[in-house]
């Protein structure tokens with residue numbers, strides 16, 4: 001056991017609390033739409049990275065109806081489970097079903113799953129696909145698991161240190177971790193935190209407590225969400241509802 005006389009520092013974040021998931025989804029979609037609109041106005045195109053999992057469905061549905069020039073917008077994923085889109089675990093399938101519809105059907109989508117047998121073998125193909133994205137992202141929306149992972153930055157993953165290295169140069173990395181289920185691919189920390197707009201979307205008392213514990217240090221100090229809190233250029237904006 002190692003002990004330290006230096007307490008782990010508390011990290012700042014800015015939490016906006018909403019009454020319910022619908023109000024949160026409206027606010028989140030409005031923030032993301034504004035960031036996309038601003039980049040399209042400035043640069044002629046914009047890119048957006050969204051998370052998968054269960055939480056974002058309502059946000060996707062709301063954002064899909066935003067009056068944007070979606071033909072100038074490219075959507076990708078913060079991270080992906082290494083499964084084909086026929087799997088109900090596929091984040092790409094979730095995005096196609098709930099976001100790329102209505103006005104947003106005109107957006108271009110860049111999936112991270114390439115069809116290669118493993119993410120390690122698929123990495124080069126995925127890198128080539130994301131190389132065409134306009135950098136930095138106009139907006140990145142992160143989620144968080146009850147174990148403090150965000151993107152596919154899983155506690156205990158052998159590639160975690162490389163994935164959350166703020167000075168790392170890889171944009172994507174393969175991840176294997178027991179808690180992750182299937183192998184994964186994820187954007188690394190630097191391209192995510194350099195977005196014009198970086199938001200964390202969490203719902204429920206448990207996730208709020210996990211975030212507060214991670215931010216406070218102490219026994220939350222090993223939670224990967226801390227890498228985002230510690231390295232984001234501004235205090236992380238968190239949208240939460242019970």
Ligand SMILES: O=C(O)[C@H](O)[C@@H](O)[C@H](O)[C@H](O)COP(=O)(O)O
Pocket residue numbers: 051052053054055056078079080081091142143144145149150151152
């Ligand atoms: O593919 C994924 O699993 C994610 O992108 C992941 O980082 C997600 O955001 C969290 O695991 C929260 O997931 P829930 O929304 O399902 O709780």
